[in-house]
Amino acid sequence: MQLTQTRTRYLSLLSGLALALTSLNTAAAEKSGREVVEQVCSACHVSGKDNAPKIGDVTAWTQHSKKGLAKLTESAIAGLGKMPGHGGQPSLTDLEVSRAIAFMVSSGKALDPSKPYASPVTMTGERLAQQHCVNCHDVGQAGAPKLNHFEDWKPRLSKGIDGLVNSTISGHKAMPARTGMANLSDTDLRNAVTYLVVQSATYKPK
Ligand code: HEC
Numbered sequence: 125m126q127l128t129q130t131r132t133r134y135l136s137l138l139s140g141l142a143l144a145l146t147s148l149n150t151a152a153a154e155k156s157g158r159e160v161v162e163q164v165c166s167a168c169h170v171s172g173k174d175n176a177p178k179i180g181d182v183t184a185w186t187q188h189s190k191k192g193l194a195k196l197t198e199s200a201i202a203g204l205g206k207m208p209g210h211g212g213q214p215s216l217t218d219l220e221v222s223r224a225i226a227f228m229v230s231s232g233k234a235l236d237p238s239k240p241y242a243s244p245v246t247m248t249g250e251r252l253a254q255q256h257c258v259n260c261h262d263v264g265q266a267g268a269p270k271l272n273h274f275e276d277w278k279p280r281l282s283k284g285i286d287g288l289v290n291s292t293i294s295g296h297k298a299m300p301a302r303t304g305m306a307n308l309s310d311t312d313l314r315n316a317v318t319y320l321v322v323q324s325a326t327y328k329p330k
Pocket residue numbers: 160161164165166167168169173174175176177188191195196197199200204205206207208210211212216221224225
């Protein structure tokens with residue numbers, strides 16, 4: 125009697141362990157955004173079939189990416205209009221779907237597009253600004269207020285930080301919604317805006 129109980133306990137422990145290992149394996153095998161897009165999403169999102177927003181069409185994606193990655197992931201998982209749930213590939217995990225979206229919205233420039241990443245990246249404002257925002261804000265591309273040129277920022281400060289953050293969420297003239305990166309959260313954007321403004325206000329040329 126005693127022996128059987130101990131055996132049962134061991135067995136259930138073992139099967140629990142096996143389960144844990146299986147889920148570890150699945151996590152490790154999850155595909156990168158680029159892989160999922162090439163294998164699944166590109167079927168419609170390259171040609172723009174049935175009005176699917178095309179990869180590379182910043183204007184089309186900006187309409188969608190305002191919603192944020194969590195909402196977009198929800199609609200891609202559930203399906204939307206002519207798009208079947210999970211893009212027609214039910215084996216994709218939520219994480220794989222969200223990586224694929226981040227990849228498409230940024231025209232393949234999502235941070236770390238080739239490597240799988242564990243969760244949507246949370247970065248300091250400075251790191252995000254240096255890795256991404258400066259692509260336009262260093263040279264002042266298309267009229268972007270330049271980093272370290274406070275006179276470019278001054279007229280915009282009347283909107284307040286909240287107003288400026290809203291511009292980055294919804295997009296503003298030549299700047300796409302979420303600055304072209306669907307995986308950036310409102311908090312990421314606020315941190316980066318704050319960095320750009322404070323850094324520019326306090327910059328002293330050497
Ligand atoms: C069979 C064609 C097809 C495939 C495959 C497909 N999509 Fe789509 N997708 C569409 C269409 C059509 C729309 C526009 C739907 C609408 O607005 O009615 C769309 C829209 C979207 C949107 C915008 C959703 C929103 O809420 O605004 C996202 C995000 C998206 N697709 C992600 C994906 C991802 C990720 C994959 C691959 C895993 C994928 N799609 C595969 C056809 C497809």
